[in-house]
């Protein structure tokens with residue numbers, strides 16, 4: 001007998017979920033469904049995303065609602081539009097063979113009239129994000145008097161996103177005798193308080209141990225200097241040619257800049273963050289789901305509720321501020337019983353955070369070495385060989401050209417042909433990784449968290465009489481140092497003699513300016529645009545002359561780079577609060593080589609006019 005039937009799920013639903021590939025209940029389903037099917041209890045379930053919790057509450061709901069009535073009987077609140085759509089689509093799939101089931105997804109950023117129309121036509125299940133739900137309640141457009149079940153999904157996320165008041169207001173619109181089912185990946189005090197305030201003697205259950213991440217996730221970290229972060233990240237990606245990953249950053253601007261740098265370097269990457277319009281976000285997500293994007297660079301908030309299967313790697317380009325967010329991030333991989341890898345790129349000072357994560361998650365994080373150039377090249381080569389071996393040959397089509405092909409290769413031995421094919425792909429690659437430096441910090445054990453690496457310690461200061469400034473353009477924008485000098489002098493209308501050291505990185509540059517000329521630089525760059533990007537100048541937070549930090553243009557909210565990040569919120573106990581920024585791309589010694597080894601089109605990027 002089908003185990004879902006045994007749990008008490010009706011045949012129509014079992015047929016529908018069998019088509020979705022559900023053969024046996026997941027742990028949370030096995031534990032929660034019997035309790036929720038009684039309909040008698042409030043419920044608290046601690047479960048990560050990806051554990052099958054949508055069906056854990058969705059299947060019992062389908063058993064208990066009266067679909068001959070057309071009034072809302074279940075309300076599901078969740079933090080994001082993506083999750084809202086996902087849940088409503090899942091429920092519709094589960095209910096495929098039940099008649100008259102009407103589910104509405106109510107979320108912001110979409111036309112409210114359509115949602116109101118659906119509600120007017122009659123629905124039994126409302127899946128909503130809190131903001132839009134309140135809006136609709138405020139219009140008196142919905143009647144919750146018949147609601148029997150309220151589900152709070154990803155409750156911790158909803159609270160993180162500031163929906164506490166909204167949830168209170170919405171719950172007060174629902175009948176007192178309803179049952180409340182709360183799901184959360186973590187159980188911070190605030191969630192506990194909601195459970196206390198709104199539930200009576202809830203049945204509690206945990207899948208795995210509290211705060212424990214998915215057992216199928218391998219947690220790894222790389223210890224590198226902050227300035228080598230981007231280069232190390234690229235090596236990790238290059239040594240995993242089949243990667244399909246999400247890269248987490250802490251700020252919108254960081255996601256944007258890393259995505260831009262990656263795109264310039266020829267990767268299939270794009271950014272997902274809150275400053276994008278809904279349309280832009282949908283577009284990015286569609287490309288990611290379709291796998292035309294290999295790397296999605298996202299902030300924590302933007303990535304909430306993303307339910308994409310088969311993500312191979314989660315990369316913490318910057319560790320999250322809140323320890324809970326690490327569990328959320330890593331939970332994006334290893335879904336539905338698959339395995340996955342969660343990678344953190346850290347500097348020496350962040351080692352204590354890893355130790356803390358290990359304690360909370362109850363798993364050891366494996367330290368990995370950033371691959372050396374030749375290892376990366378070998379990995380890529382093997383992938384190509386594999387591809388060549390597995391490529392489907394269309395005999396009919398190719399046959400007609402075969403004589404010409406054979407003739408063209410007549411003078412070459414098999415070995416020569418192999419070498420040449422490989423070189424087609426690899427000349428750029430070999431050149432890029434030729435003499436690539438070792439990016440690992442010495443193998444010393446720094447488990448005590450003490451900073452023994454003088455090179456990473458303390459910020460670099462500007463020379464006396466000079467102020468060190470940050471600019472969001474760098475080597476990836478195809479500036480040489482001379483170009484950069486000209487660019488600064490022309491815009492600021494100052495002489496080259498006023499400029500001190502110029503320290504060009506991958507996606508940004510630090511440069512020194514004589515103190516008395518600093519204002520001219522800010523004035524000159526007030527409204528300068530480079531290839532559609534606003535040029536941003538900031539005082540580097542470690543400057544001798546001005547530790548306060550100033551910024552013109554661009555987005556300030558995220559704080560600066562290079563040690564200038566100012567954060568009010570406490571992070572992990574004892575950890576260094578500064579992100580350290582990401583310090584530039586792999587050094588590009590051969591001027592103009594953009595590291596474009598992935599840009600196999602053979603197109604030279606056009607040199608852009610600079611000033």
Ligand code: AMP
Nearest residue numbers: 022024025026049050051052053054336
């Ligand atoms: P969720 O945690 O509800 O987002 O589910 C994560 C993924 O697991 C989704 O793709 C579900 O379709 C899938 N899933 C849920 N329950 C099962 C099950 N019992 N067997 C196989 N796949 C499942």
